[in-house]
Amino acid sequence: MRSPKIHCHICWCILSGYLLVYVHSLSLLTEAAEVHASTSSQISSQPDYFVTCEDLKGVGSFDTTCFLNSNLYRSADIYVLGAGNLEILPHVQIVCPIEGCTISFNLSGNIKVGQNAAVVAGAVVFSAVSLTMGPNSSLNTSSLGGSPPPQTSGTPVGYDGAGGGHGGRGASCLKTNHTNFWGGDVYAWSTLSYPWAYGSKGGGTSDNQKYGGNGGGRVLLDVNDVLYINGSVTAEGGDGGSLGGGGSGGSIIVRAQKL
Numbered sequence: 001m002r003s004p005k006i007h008c009h010i011c012w013c014i015l016s017g018y019l020l021v022y023v024h025s026l027s028l029l030t031e032a033a034e035v036h037a038s039t040s041s042q043i044s045s046q047p048d049y050f051v052t053c054e055d056l057k058g059v060g061s062f063d064t065t066c067f068l069n070s071n072l073y074r075s076a077d078i079y080v081l082g083a084g085n086l087e088i089l090p091h092v093q094i095v096c097p098i099e100g101c102t103i104s105f106n107l108s109g110n111i112k113v114g115q116n117a118a119v120v121a122g123a124v125v126f127s128a129v130s131l132t133m134g135p136n137s138s139l140n141t142s143s144l145g146g147s148p149p150p151q152t153s154g155t156p157v158g159y160d161g162a163g164g165g166h167g168g169r170g171a172s173c174l175k176t177n178h179t180n181f182w183g184g185d186v187y188a189w190s191t192l193s194y195p196w197a198y199g200s201k202g203g204g205t206s207d208n209q210k211y212g213g214n215g216g217g218r219v220l221l222d223v224n225d226v227l228y229i230n231g232s233v234t235a236e237g238g239d240g241g242s243l244g245g246g247g248s249g250g251s252i253i254v255r256a257q258k259l
Contacts, residue, residue: 047079056094060084062107068092077102078121083109090114090134096121099214100146100198113137113231122146122198127222131256137231141217143238145198145250195251196220199237202245213238216250227256 053059053066060066062082069089074096080086086105088094096103097120104125105111111126113119115134122144133139199215216235221227237247 047077050079050081056080062086065109068094071095073097074101074103078104080105080107082107085109085111086128087112088114088117088119091116093118093120095119097144098122099144100217101144113139120144122217123219124217125220125222127220129224130226130228131221131223132226132228133231133233135230139219139221139231139233141219141250142234142236143214143247144217145200145215145237145247146217147198196253197251199235199248199250202237202240202247213240213245213247215247218251218253220253221255222253223256225256226258227254229259 053061053068056066056068056072056078057070058066058068061084062080063084065085065087066082067087067089069092071093072095074094075098076096078094078096079102084107086107086109088111092114094103095118100122102123102125103119103121104123104127106125106127109128110130111128111132113131113133114137116136117134118138118140120138120140122141123146124139124141126139196218198218201215202213214237216237219233219235221233233252235250235252237249240246
């Protein structure tokens with residue numbers, strides 16, 4: 001028969017093990033939360049000015065429900081912050097066709113993108129309780145990537161029509177490459193979980209004209225509950241051609257409780 005002293009010692013070892021695992025888990029969760037908060041802060045840095053539903057020619061308010069019912073073409077960033085809902089009605093287009101232009105909706109309610117509706121920009125950020133994208137709707141940042149990270153040029157060296165880079169350097173177009181003329185620079189990010197970077201441009205074959213494709217943009221869908229997509233979300237690099245290489249794709253981050 002096992003003595004009470006030995007039995008207590010075994011129980012204490014088991015309890016200590018549980019405590020060690022629990023404390024270690026808490027440490028990992030805290031570290032992950034800090035990384036998430038830091039990255040989220042970088043991704044959704046707030047501007048000095050937020051637009052209203054009226055500024056976007058909509059009906060209602062972003063603190064109740066804003067209905068966007070007409071096409072909107074912008075040449076500057078759009079930042080929206082509110083406690084309500086957003087509905088982009090069917091066939092409506094919100095377009096900012098400038099490299100790196102940002103369209104950001106940060107709402108405490110729900111976002112609905114209607115059938116055949118489209119949002120086109122260099123960066124698209126949707127943060128809401130739920131997000132519903134109707135048939136043939138689209139969030140498109142393809143070939144609209146903005147400036148590269150500070151440590152890179154974002155543009156290939158040389159005139160060999162090389163491809164764009166992202167997680168690695170872009171490929172050379174030369175079958176036998178005896179030079180250092182590679183494609184676009186490596187685009188890095190702070191953590192692998194949040195690759196929030198634009199794609200890089202493709203190389204051209206002349207310094208007189210830009211022939212390479214642009215880099216892809218970036219999309220963040222941050223949804224607390226249900227994300228329903230019956231359309232498309234794209235961040236593709238621009239096409240190359242006979243006189244230039246294609247750009248590399250950008251970044252798409254999706255966070256949702258249910259997909």
